[in-house]
Amino acid sequence: MTQKRRVLISMAAALAIMPAAAAWADPAGGGADYQKLEHKYQQLQEQMATMAKQMSAMQKQQAALKASQAKAATTDTAAIDREVKRLYRRVMKDSQKISNLEPGNIQVLIAGDVNFQFQHVDGSASTFYADSSPMIQVRVDKNIFINTAFDFYTSAGAAGGSAADIGAANINYELNNYVTLGGGLVTSPIGGIVGQYNPAPWNRWLVDGSLEGALLPPNELGVWTRGGLPAPDNMGYLTYFLFVSNGPVLATTHDINGASYNNLGFGNWNPAAQNGKTVGGRFSYLPIPNIELGYSFEWSRPSADGSITTTNSLINAVDINTYYVNKKIDGLFRFRGGWTWDQVGQGIDSTGAFSLGGMSNGGQLEVAYQPSLCGIKYLDKMMAAFRYDRIDGPAAANFSNGASHEQRYSIGLDYWLHSNAVLKFEYEFDNLSNGLHGNDAMYVQFAVGI
Amino acid sequence: MNLMKYKITRSITITAAAMGLVVMAGCASNKSTKSSSAAAKPAVWPLTIKDPAANESGAQIWAENCMRCHQLRSPSQYTPAQWGIIVQYMRLRAGLTGTQAKKVLAFLQSASAH
Numbered sequence A: 001m002t003q004k005r006r007v008l009i010s011m012a013a014a015l016a017i018m019p020a021a022a023a024w025a026d027p028a029g030g031g032a033d034y035q036k037l038e039h040k041y042q043q044l045q046e047q048m049a050t051m052a053k054q055m056s057a058m059q060k061q062q063a064a065l066k067a068s069q070a071k072a073a074t075t076d077t078a079a080i081d082r083e084v085k086r087l088y089r090r091v092m093k094d095s096q097k098i099s100n101l102e103p104g105n106i107q108v109l110i111a112g113d114v115n116f117q118f119q120h121v122d123g124s125a126s127t128f129y130a131d132s133s134p135m136i137q138v139r140v141d142k143n144i145f146i147n148t149a150f151d152f153y154t155s156a157g158a159a160g161g162s163a164a165d166i167g168a169a170n171i172n173y174e175l176n177n178y179v180t181l182g183g184g185l186v187t188s189p190i191g192g193i194v195g196q197y198n199p200a201p202w203n204r205w206l207v208d209g210s211l212e213g214a215l216l217p218p219n220e221l222g223v224w225t226r227g228g229l230p231a232p233d234n235m236g237y238l239t240y241f242l243f244v245s246n247g248p249v250l251a252t253t254h255d256i257n258g259a260s261y262n263n264l265g266f267g268n269w270n271p272a273a274q275n276g277k278t279v280g281g282r283f284s285y286l287p288i289p290n291i292e293l294g295y296s297f298e299w300s301r302p303s304a305d306g307s308i309t310t311t312n313s314l315i316n317a318v319d320i321n322t323y324y325v326n327k328k329i330d331g332l333f334r335f336r337g338g339w340t341w342d343q344v345g346q347g348i349d350s351t352g353a354f355s356l357g358g359m360s361n362g363g364q365l366e367v368a369y370q371p372s373l374c375g376i377k378y379l380d381k382m383m384a385a386f387r388y389d390r391i392d393g394p395a396a397a398n399f400s401n402g403a404s405h406e407q408r409y410s411i412g413l414d415y416w417l418h419s420n421a422v423l424k425f426e427y428e429f430d431n432l433s434n435g436l437h438g439n440d441a442m443y444v445q446f447a448v449g450i
Numbered sequence B: 001m002n003l004m005k006y007k008i009t010r011s012i013t014i015t016a017a018a019m020g021l022v023v024m025a026g027c028a029s030n031k032s033t034k035s036s037s038a039a040a041k042p043a044v045w046p047l048t049i050k051d052p053a054a055n056e057s058g059a060q061i062w063a064e065n066c067m068r069c070h071q072l073r074s075p076s077q078y079t080p081a082q083w084g085i086i087v088q089y090m091r092l093r094a095g096l097t098g099t100q101a102k103k104v105l106a107f108l109q110s111a112s113a114h
Helices: A002-024 A031-068 A074-101 A211-215 B008-038 B058-065 B080-094 B098-113
Strands: A107-121 A127-141 A144-154 A162-174 A180-187 A219-230 A237-246 A277-286 A291-300 A313-326 A331-344 A358-370 A382-392 A405-418 A421-432 A441-449
Touching: A031 A074, A107 B080, A127 A162, A127 B080, A144 B080, A162 B080, A180 B080, A211 A331, A211 A358, A211 A382, A219 A277, B058 B098, B080 B098
Parallel strands: none
Antiparallel strands: A107 A127, A107 A441, A127 A144, A144 A162, A162 A180, A180 A219, A219 A237, A237 A277, A277 A291, A291 A313, A313 A331, A331 A358, A358 A382, A382 A405, A405 A421, A421 A441
């Protein structure tokens, strides 16, 4: 016993100097201190290795002791056990501190995805299409994360036959267990299921995006706070994402940022069109981890093109995301749904002659099933997916041909070669109101997540 | 390897148990809010917030949360250092607490190294 105590005391003494050494060894001090730091670091590493050996020897002794003195010395061994655990925790903590001082602490990952597809949309010529979306993800230190994402894709209309977008450029600081602060360009949380869950093709079961996406901002350019916390009294889990960003543009006369008359356009990093800023956010509640219920809102005073005075706009959206994996159903079942309301207030131009206002809304229901646990080769990698989506708008607002809504039924069959590689086949039936037929479409896509 | 087979059935059992707990916690909440406020758990006025990560393992948090949005990626797909970057990002996407993220990372790093 006395020998053990001696070991413990010498370990505690050695540990006590570590934080001091760590504080002293400031890597920002530059090259002159570096030699010293490295030397000290190596010494500490050696000390730790010795300590770890001593500890494991002690743990073995302790186990033997426990076995032989089954009942007699329980309090004694419990105390030693606690002490060893306490010391172990300290060693881990200090080794973390030291490893933070190691040169080369910034870590970079190239992630993202690449996909190519063949598509045939009614009314357009069939075409191949390819898309590469690299991301540079950087862990600056344990609290700071930077993400940059690009999107390069073929586009017949664009000069040179291709186009590029920036998808993300943001810096995030983890303030504490529940709060992260961030700024830059980030995937918008509004409408949860479209933005948060769907952007990368290897994250989707269907090739084409949903109609609801037209009513939602794909990105936010601004500042935000986000995080999650357990609901009070063990009643599930809550997440939040609140931001101030450049707001949408209201299209009054012609197509602007992809939006037609009386709709909101979301090319929201164009400062010339942006005076009114947006306040928005999304809250979600997970009663159990498999079920997420989301509500989001975005209020703004959108800049209007032309002579229309600025008016208000309000986006409200609800979403649900669930999954269920069980042997009883031989695999994985997913269900997602969402609905968005885009509301534009009355706006009047300088002559008082022009008035806007109205509501566009739309949403989707999506189910997917993969018999991943059926035990039948190849079948366990197949996934069947179905989606119903629609969009309604004030007549003449969404649709140039006067229709008031569009609805689609999409069926998909996917083959998951790997968790990040999927071959998809999809057929989309498209209908407009008044019995008008929309543009049915067929897609075959191969997508790989990096 | 078929990832969908990876330990998921267990997470459903846990989920069912969690649902039971939610009901029980509801009944016991009046008592526990007062008496346990002195305990080590962080308290946020006016109710007690218990970090579920405190009694969940990294593997469990991973199985329950990391397939909400996409297929589960195998721990062996990335090196321990790469997981460090990914989990820092996915903590944001998934809205995890710092404690949960640390546990998931420890699990992924040890599973990746083997």
